[in-house]
Amino acid sequence: MIPSLPRLAVSLSVAALWLGGCSPAEKPSAQTPPSAPPPAAAGVRTVSITGDDTMKFNVTEVAAAPGEPLRVVFTNVGKLPKQAMAHNWVLLQPCSEAELNAFGTAAVLAAPTHIPAAKQAQVIAHTKLLGPGESDTIDFKAPSQPGEYPFICTFPGHFAMMRGKLVVK
Numbered sequence: 461m462i463p464s465l466p467r468l469a470v471s472l473s474v475a476a477l478w479l480g481g482c483s484p485a486e487k488p489s490a491q492t493p494p495s496a497p498p499p500a501a502a503g504v505r506t507v508s509i510t511g512d513d514t515m516k517f518n519v520t521e522v523a524a525a526p527g528e529p530l531r532v533v534f535t536n537v538g539k540l541p542k543q544a545m546a547h548n549w550v551l552l553q554p555c556s557e558a559e560l561n562a563f564g565t566a567a568v569l570a571a572p573t574h575i576p577a578a579k580q581a582q583v584i585a586h587t588k589l590l591g592p593g594e595s596d597t598i599d600f601k602a603p604s605q606p607g608e609y610p611f612i613c614t615f616p617g618h619f620a621m622m623r624g625k626l627v628v629k
């Protein structure tokens with residue numbers, strides 16, 4: 461039996477859609493790499509910070525409102541090998557200079573992360589330790605208590621130079 465003309469036309473267009481859906485042009489392209497973080501939630505401010513081969517953060521002061529959700533994207537923009545010049549970004553509870561020194565000293569022995577387990581309570585948030593060209597993204601809430609919260613790089617020998625503060629007010 462010969463199908464009526466309108467029915468044939470519908471069949472052909474369905475076939476065309478099906479073929480189009482399988483054409484090489486429809487191949488998934490430029491997929492998001494699995495390591496990429498999801499986009500920040502609406503209203504979450506992103507703070508981009510870099511560390512470099514001269515042992516410097518490009519940002520040494522970040523202001524935030526109490527409890528403000530923040531996203532920190534930290535990137536090691538250096539070229540030196542990770543064994544010689546790695547960086548992280550570690551946000552700490554308010555502390556004295558002596559306590560900061562004690563944390564930095566304990567961190568030296570805490571390879572490979574350089575986050576001393578015994579002093580975890582002092583850590584509010586931290587990135588991974590990054591080699592050249594690497595980046596890490598962390599989401600956290602600024603502390604609810606106004607104050608100055610130090611951030612440092614805990615790679616051995618760095619915290620004396622690589623430091624800044626999150627000012628909550």
Ligand SMILES: [Cu+2]
Nearest residue numbers: 546547613618
């Ligand atoms: Cu560093």
